[in-house]
Amino acid sequence: MVSQCKTAILISGSGTNLQAFIDAVGNGSLDLDLTVVFSNNPNAYGLERAERAGIATACIQHSDFLDRESFDCAVITELDRHQPDLLILAGFMRILSPTFVAHYSGKILNIHPALLPKYPGLNTHQRVLDAGDKWHGSTVHFVTEELDRGPRILQGRITVGPSETADELRDRVQTIEHHIYPLAAGWVGSGKVVFKNGQCWVDGEKSPEPSQVTL
Numbered sequence: 520m521v522s523q524c525k526t527a528i529l530i531s532g533s534g535t536n537l538q539a540f541i542d543a544v545g546n547g548s549l550d551l552d553l554t555v556v557f558s559n560n561p562n563a564y565g566l567e568r569a570e571r572a573g574i575a576t577a578c579i580q581h582s583d584f585l586d587r588e589s590f591d592c593a594v595i596t597e598l599d600r601h602q603p604d605l606l607i608l609a610g611f612m613r614i615l616s617p618t619f620v621a622h623y624s625g626k627i628l629n630i631h632p633a634l635l636p637k638y639p640g641l642n643t644h645q646r647v648l649d650a651g652d653k654w655h656g657s658t659v660h661f662v663t664e665e666l667d668r669g670p671r672i673l674q675g676r677i678t679v680g681p682s683e684t685a686d687e688l689r690d691r692v693q694t695i696e697h698h699i700y701p702l703a704a705g706w707v708g709s710g711k712v713v714f715k716n717g718q719c720w721v722d723g724e725k726s727p728e729p730s731q732v733t734l
Contacts, residue, residue, distance in 0.1 A: 524708035527603040529611035534565020536609035539697035625714030627662035639667035659703035670719035671729035
């Protein structure tokens with residue numbers, strides 16, 4: 520049976536998280552209809568991954584537009600042709616405008632390489648090391664206008680090794696992302712998890728704290 524949850528995946532680069540979604544759908548562990556892969560970068564390797572998997576692709580270069588708002592409006596027009604029920608930000612290196620977020624309110628997921636609310640923004644792995652934290656990981660969350668502050672759905676955690684480098688942490692966290700991102704997206708696609716009244720609800724109950732897995 521084909522999933523009724525039409526899913527658009529937005530990328531800017533190599534698409535490793537995209538590949539995790541393609542693999543999960545291919546092995547039957549994820550029930551989403553990967554309808555289109557969109558990129559703002561025509562040279563993104565992720566577009567090749569999508570084409571090899573038989574997924575439609577679309578590309579609009581942000582450099583062709585004078586401002587973020589006009590670019591986002593063009594992206595909305597393109598994505599709406601595919602009627603997506605869910606949008607997955609998978610290394611999409613653009614900050615979304617309020618217009619875009621409002622248009623797809625409650626339908627956009629992102630993954631951030633930190634245990635939010637700690638360490639929003641950049642350089643999370645080095646910041647974890649500098650702080651001497653015991654735990655690090657990644658968080659899947661709904662996207663709102665406030666960057667990296669949307670309701671959290673799922674976190675994957677690892678313990679920080681005593682002599683790890685930021686690059687080593689990055690690689691281990693990326694492995695976590697490939698596990699938890701399709702899992703959380705599947706929950707949203709099935710209706711198990713919903714965005715309601717600005718919050719995350721799981722199985723009909725408000726969920727102020729994210730589910731967690733430790734790897």
